Amino acid sequence: MSNGSSNNNNNTARFDAARRVAIFGGTHGNEMSGVTLVNLWMQNSAEIQRKGLEIKPFLTNPKAVEKCVRYVDTDLNRAFTQENLSATGGDELPYEVQRAQEINRMFGPKGSAEAYDVIFDLHNTTSNMGCTLILESSKDAFNLQMMNYIKKAFAPASCLVLLNEHPLLKYSTSRSVAKHPVGMEVGPQPQGVLRSNIFEAMRVILKHALDFISLFNEGMEFPPCTVEVFRVLERMDYPRDANGNIIAMVHPNLQDCDWEPLNPGDPMFQTFDGKSIHYQGSSTVYPTFINEAAYYEKQQAFVTTRRETLAASAIRKA
Numbered sequence: 001m002s003n004g005s006s007n008n009n010n011n012t013a014r015f016d017a018a019r020r021v022a023i024f025g026g027t028h029g030n031e032m033s034g035v036t037l038v039n040l041w042m043q044n045s046a047e048i049q050r051k052g053l054e055i056k057p058f059l060t061n062p063k064a065v066e067k068c069v070r071y072v073d074t075d076l077n078r079a080f081t082q083e084n085l086s087a088t089g090g091d092e093l094p095y096e097v098q099r100a101q102e103i104n105r106m107f108g109p110k111g112s113a114e115a116y117d118v119i120f121d122l123h124n125t126t127s128n129m130g131c132t133l134i135l136e137s138s139k140d141a142f143n144l145q146m147m148n149y150i151k152k153a154f155a156p157a158s159c160l161v162l163l164n165e166h167p168l169l170k171y172s173t174s175r176s177v178a179k180h181p182v183g184m185e186v187g188p189q190p191q192g193v194l195r196s197n198i199f200e201a202m203r204v205i206l207k208h209a210l211d212f213i214s215l216f217n218e219g220m221e222f223p224p225c226t227v228e229v230f231r232v233l234e235r236m237d238y239p240r241d242a243n244g245n246i247i248a249m250v251h252p253n254l255q256d257c258d259w260e261p262l263n264p265g266d267p268m269f270q271t272f273d274g275k276s277i278h279y280q281g282s283s284t285v286y287p288t289f290i291n292e293a294a295y296y297e298k299q300q301a302f303v304t305t306r307r308e309t310l311a312a313s314a315i316r317k318a
């Protein structure tokens with residue numbers, strides 16, 4: 001069978017071998033771990049090669065990398081909408097929309113049988129998120145099994161999974177061109193800065209991810225498993241005045257506390273004259289992307305999540 005999965009009598013989901021894999025860096029030109037790793041691997045790819053696999057390291061936004069900015073005209077990691085991908089206008093289109101169309105031609109088309117099997121997209125955050133993998137679907141047993149494999153291989157260090165399948169907050173990412181999109185977000189690392197611990201963590205997680213794909217392609221069966229994920233619930237903006245200017249900062253009790261419980265009544269912002277603003281929700285949530293530099297323009301101080309345990313069926317090569 002082709003694209004996707006089906007269940008046999010044993011409830012083992014079958015997927016085609018994942019032969020074509022891309023590693024994207026520089027989707028945001030100022031997130032230096034991914035930019036640097038991909039540049040390294042474009043010069044010498046020995047470290048990322050695996051038998052029977054075609055693995056392509058690729059710099060997705062070279063103009064933004066050149067300038068060391070997140071983007072030139074518009075955020076590439078929001079640009080992969082069907083509308084953009086089919087837009088006419090050629091050179092007149094925003095640079096990142098043109099680039100999205102090129103990437104879609106090379107690695108897609110998005111949603112088609114010809115699309116790449118897996119795309120890893122390497123990002124850094126200024127938030128204290130540690131190692132995070134980002135999924136866009138709770139239904140993809142292949143990706144869930146990959147998360148389970150990576151978490152175990154990476155232990156005792158921790159690697160958390162952020163699930164963004166929110167109907168309104170989900171966005172059209174570069175990696176969404178692939179059949180199995182995987183985002184990698186490692187921080188804290190300032191924009192334009194390389195930190196060795198962050199760089200090395202990203203490198204190790206990617207190694208485990210490629211090992212998983214190799215084992216899968218060799219025919220290993222992965223038994224049913226469960227994966228703890230943090231599901232995106234709500235975007236929290238900074239308090240602002242009538243002109244849209246920020247009137248409070250992330251509260252010191254919340255700063256750097258990504259993935260720690262935020263309870264109703266806990267302080268979340270602090271005004272410039274020292275007053276606390278408290279979380280008004282009705283239940284405990286787990287904030288992440290706290291004080292991410294790139295999200296000031298997106299009116300987001302942090303995002304709340306809920307912990308969930310997802311079940312993944314067994315998987316095996318078709």
Ligand SMILES: CC(=O)N[C@@H](CC(=O)O)C(=O)O
Nearest residue numbers: 028077123124125134183294
């Ligand atoms: C800080 C940053 O760029 N985060 C990524 C998250 C993702 O890849 O889904 C983004 O907003 O596109």
Ligand SMILES: [Zn+2]
Nearest residue numbers: 028031123124
């Ligand atoms: Zn990014």
